[in-house]
Amino acid sequence: MAGIYIHIPFCRQACHYCNFHFSTSRGLENEFLNSLLAEIPLQQGFLAGETVETVYFGGGTPSLLDAESLNMILRALRENFSIHPNAEFTLEANPDDINRVSLQSWKDAGINRLSIGIQSFYEEDLRWMNRAHTATQAIDNLKLALEFFPNITIDLIYGSPGLTDEKWASNVQRVIEMGIPHISCYALTVEPKTALESMIRTHKREPVVPEDQARQFIQLMEWLKAAGYDHYEISNFALPGKRSKHNSAYWEGKKYLGLGPSAHSYDGANRQWNIANNALYIQALKNGTVPFEQETLTPVQRLNEYIMTSLRTMEGMSLEIVKRLSDASTASQLRKFSERLIREGLMNEVDDHLILTQQGKLFADGIAADLFRDEPE
Known part of the structure; x- marks a missing residue:
């Protein structure tokens, strides 16, 4: 069994801490979609005919895709790959993109799992991170999403300046009380060449305190263990039977194909990664080639x-x-x-x-x- 990852390289706005490949300009979105649809059949042989059991839309912000675009991508995947009838289809979504219409369109397309980037339920934390959604949207739209998708994971960030232990406890307790089956939690990392790194370097933001991060991680482990979650990977916690099949495949060394700019692939012996440049990715696919580099692992x-x-x-x-x-x-x-x-x-x-x-x-x-x-x- 294998997996497919699709990178959607567009965001509504840039989070201060993010170093993933994305663009806040969506002028190339239509050309990107055409290029992605052109890449799919060109990569048909990468998985050597293995059945695909997980498909994951990441980014960027995949929930910006309109229903027609999402359906076109999924249709192309089904035409070019053997998809397991019970495959896990995950879509990363921001709370501000969630409403009854979008939820129904994702469900109709075949998405059966959402990964929602909450990060915090506190307004001041979201502003500090420059997230696009509000605390009210985080709470209300997460509740709404549960009406459509029982299989949901959310992201939370800990160890950020201003996140007290009391606020951290409240964030985690809210997740437990809502019965969210899966939670991914990450220590705030100050990545090079991000807005956050620049603001800390110029003393416009307080630096991260490693001791605070370690303490809040230990608290997290204790709280979720008591609530019945399995700590099945350093950053991931799941109720029994609710692990992420897609991410688990990475840790188990299974094959996966990455589609879209900056996406990575692994066939069991080789790793390859597409160019992290939207314009160059689009130009290469117009010429019928996939722009990637590759290495063979020793x-x-x-x-x-x-x-x-x-x-x-x-x-x-x-x-x-x-x-x-x-x-x-x-x-x-x-x-x-x-x-x-x-x-x-x-x-x-x-x-x-x-x-x-x-x-x-x-x-x-x-x-x-x-x-x-x-x-x-």
Whole structure:
């Protein structure tokens, strides 16, 4: 089974913290759509005929698409790929794009899961982030969305200046009380070349405090565990049976095809990524070519990717899979190295799996980097 990701590179306005590829000018939207529809058949062979079990519209802001455009894309996917009859179709949506008409049109098109970018239920936080929606829209339109889509995930951001522990608790408690089945939570990251980075550097915004982020992450883990959510990946929590199939495929190393500018793809051995420029993407597709770069992963790179992604999950890193990707000696070395992490309370070994503890999850990236293997000389 495989997945397809479609990148819609347009937004109504730019969030201060965002470093994804997008444009707030929608002048090229029609040409982009034609180019995307041209790319789909050109990429038909990438998944080698595997059945597609997840389709994910990300961005940018996919909820800006009109109903006709969305249907055209989905029709082209179904014509060129084998789509599982029970496939998960996810659409990222901003609260300000949600109304009864849009919800019904998405449902009619075949979307069966929404990912809603709430980020906060507090007006001052949304203004601070430069989000396009209001707190009232976040609350009211999330309730409305639940009438149409029982399978919903929302995004929340923690660790931002001004987000007190009390406000953070209120945000999470609201999600629990509403019965949202899936929640993705991210520490505010100050990415280079973003408006937020510039404002912090010029002292127009307060800097992020790592200690506050760590504390609020620990609080989050405790609150959602008590509410019955599985912490199945570092940033993702789900009620039983409500995990994201699409994102889980990334962490499990399954094949996926990325369509649209800046979209990434993986076929099990190679990674490729489309050019992150709307005009150049459109021009290349007019000439009948997909503008991408590609790299072939070495066995060590594939192992290191497995180490990184598996440690982010609640199942952890399987030493048996390490043996298959490398050899028994490498698995033994990783187990030996992990003894110190186990003594320090950062990791447990359960049934031949190395699993990060709650404290270890605070240092997941660093721990993974310490476990990475070097390329042979």
